Structures are given as C-alpha cells and as structure tokens.
Amino acid sequence: MTPRRVVLVTGLSGAGRSSILRVLEDLGYEAVDNPPLTLTEELVSRGDRPVAIGVDARSRGFDADIVLSTLERLRLNQGLRPELVFAYADEAALLRRFTETRRRHPLAPGGRVVDGIAQEMALTAPLREVADLVIDTSDTPLPALRRQIESRFASDRLGVTVSLMSFGYPHGLPREADLVFDARFLRNPHYDPYLRPKTGLDEEVAAYVEADPDFAIFFGQIEAMLRLLLPRFAQEGKKYVTIAVGCTGGRHRSVRIVEKLASHMRSLCLGNTGLDMRAWQVTVAHRELLKAGVVNASPPETISFQAQEA
Template identity: 40%
Template structure:
C-alpha cells in the first residue's frame, strides 16, 4: 500500500491535485485530522478488498498541535511499513493574494483580527513542519490546473521507483522557483537578447540554438552541469531522495536558460536518465 500525503497553503491547488489523484485510482480523504492518519491506514490495510493507493489532504484547518506533531506521526506510519510520500504545494505570496482576490474566497485562517496577508503568513508557519519533510515541493505560481494535473500524473502516480528528475528554466527577474532543489545560473553566457533578430525568439528556436552553440562557454557550461548531475544524482537517490527539481535561470527566462534545459534534457535522455522538463517563463 502506498500513501500520498498532500499538503500545502490554501490557494496553491490542493483540491485540483487531490481530484487528479482520485481520478487516477487513489482512495482519497480530504482534511483528515492528522492524529487519525495511522488509524485510517491500519483499517484500510485490514480491508478485505485491499486498497493499494491512498491520498490524504492535510491543511491548516487541522488542529495546530497535530500539525506540529507531523514528524512523529510520519514515523508512526513508517513503523507500520507504509510506503509514504509527502507532496507539498506552494505558490508565491503575491500569487496567493491574487487568487483569493479574483475568486473572492475567504482564507480559512482570516478573520476580523487577521488580514489576508497575515493569514497567508500564519499558514506558512503552521505547515512548516510538513513542508520541511516533503519529498516533493511543487511551485504552482505559474501553473494552470491542466498543467498541475499533468504534473501530478507524471511525477507522482506514474513515477518509477527510481528518482524523478525535473529540469526547469526560469527568469531571475521573477525570483528563484520555490520548488528548486538545485539551481544553476547561466547568466554568464552571451545573451541573444542583445541581437535584435534573436530578441523575439526563444531557446527552442533554431537561430538562438545556433547562436549559443557557437559560444565556447555554452559547451563548457553544458559539460559541467551534465558531469555534476551524473556524479551526484545517484548519490541523492541512494540517500532516499525520490524527487529532484533542477532549476536553470537566466535574466528573462527566454533564451539561455531555455536553451540549456533543452540541451541538458537531450543529453541526459541519451544517457538513459528519466527526465522531464518545463519552461516557467514560456508557459506564462
């Protein structure tokens, strides 16, 4: 039996993710009191019609003392020989503010004495013990519901037993993604932006690829990042890491970082590495 504990801040997409898991065959329970989680799993293990996959949504509506006890509860589950994965969804504060403002929903923690901004901050504190133990953190700031559902399917449900690797490009002008485990800065490479004929294109377009292929620094950077990942990813995997997100950034997230992600994914795929990719800026 496999248990997915799905948590995250309000407005980050937990409902969408939990619905995706249910559609993909999980027995789903939302907003379960954390203290009942070991009891639920024991009961389901004893069921005549065995349940293979469970997904439980945990959020800030839980009892505060049980949220702080999450590490101990997780240890209890592992003592029951339960295969557990903790998935945490998050988004930038300004994104969460916009989502609540546009939907006119009330934040579960906000009240007459606590503003929306304060509620968002308070929720981050309350869920910090879960986030710190998450196997996978997904930053949904730039994801629509369809992309999030696809990511849950590919990275959580269909994931092989070996480490799941995602390489993403991003723009430093918008900040480093919240879900990045490793970050590489390629702003040192020559910038196609300063060539007017290349400016409107992206790193997926042949003229930009040709330009960067001609730069000695591009090949050196690609070789170095490939060598680093090939050396260290197996060690992360041996250390029980099930997910890794590698973020590669340039100033605008349009040319150099996209080019590097595309080239790196191609090279790693040729080496037999199971890898996925996404381009945060291009998806806007």
C-alpha cells in the first residue's frame, strides 16, 4: 500500500505559502490553512486523500518545536508520507511585496514591516533548517513556482525528477540547486551586437555558443558526470535533483547548455544499475528569461532512460 502524502507548508509571510497550498489543492490534496496545531494529527487521520496543511506564525498556538514534534509523530505512522515545505524570500523581496499590497505584517500590525519580518525569520528558523524542501521565491514567478510544486507532488513516480535551470550569476545562485556548472568561460554572445538581444533559445545564439572550441569538451564532461551521479542519487532514495547552469546574464550560454542537456537526457546511457528508469521526468526553467517575460515553452517531459548492458 502506498503511503498517503501529508505536506506541512510553512514559511515566511509574503513568501508564497498560500500559493503553494492552492497548487496542492489543484493537484487533489485536501488543503487546510492555519488550523490550530493541536488539531493537525486529527485532520490527517480523516479520509484517504493526500493532505496539505498550512502552518505559520499566525496559527493558534504556533511554536516551531510543536510543529517539529507533530511531524516526528506523523513519521512514525507507516501509512503516511509526511514532508515539510518551507517558503522563503529575502528581506528585500518581502518588503517590496508588503509595500505593493499595502498589507501589515501579521507579527507587526502596528509597527514596521521589517521588524515583523525579522521576528518571523527568528521564530521559523528551526523549521527552515530541517525542511524537506526550501523554496526561495525571491525571484520566482508564479508559473515557475507552480511547475516546481507540480513536478514534486503531482504523483508518486518510480524515478527521479531532474530539474534543469539556467541562471545569471549577478542575480545569485539558485538555492535549490544540487549541482551547479559555470559557463562563463565560454565566449559571450552579449558582445555581438546582432546576437545580444537574442537568447540561447535562438538558433544563431546556439550555433555561436557551440562553436567555442571548448564547448564540446565541457558539455561532454557534464554528461559524463550525470551518468555517474544520477543513478547514485536514485540508489540513495533521492527523488528530486536540480541541475543549474550559470553564465553572466543568464540569457545566452547557460540557456543553450540547459536546452541541449534536456534534448540529450533521453540518450544518456546510465549503465547497468538495476534501477527502474522508465518514469524519470525532466523539467526545464530559464530563471532570468522568466523574470524578463520571455516565454519558456518547454513543458515537463517524461523521459525514458535506457540502461546500458554491461
């Protein structure tokens, strides 16, 4: 019998916790927001649907230690598969969101928003440290957040979800990344006036990047590393791997490498590992292009890895 999923969603006010709950509800989860903590286990015991429960500093009786002890008791039940998701955003992003919505911070209703943010960060720090998934929404558009939640919680797949992401270094490393590759040493299309306004999704940019004499070597070494690491991740029970490729602007070189990786994932021979690789999934996201409003037309793709005979 497959354990029933129970997702506790917590995090900072304004960081997207409610949006995550709505996505989970759309996926068929029974979603309950901010119930008294003492009722959490009773709510989980009812029904047979997967459950998503929102918990934050506004919850009656909120205490990080109580949340953690509740989570530990749920994990003792072999019929359940509990996970803790923490929604985070940096102070600048939270301040901007509270300013745009003109809302008061729930922990500082009569004071400064920045003080409420600091207080909430301190209160929830123990939860962030042990969360199964920390989602940094500082620069994440809602469609990208939805795809991230769907790829992890839509169903119980046999294999691993591999998330490929391009990004620009000046905007910070993706906090969710398991592996990061730096493409800044490749020649930069930004300095070509014709290529500058284009992106790594365009054929001209792709050809320019791949014409670098070191591109083929670099790309081949990335593939070789993935052939080694992905089966080992799966053997250790890891279900989600985020592979990030960065360049200076996050528009040209990293985008091209991520697109090429996505197209090559199907042909990667991962060796005779004894793993069932029929339901591995790959998703693609271009962080800086999403922020700039460039449409990312690469939907999640279910791929089949063929094990190589020894």
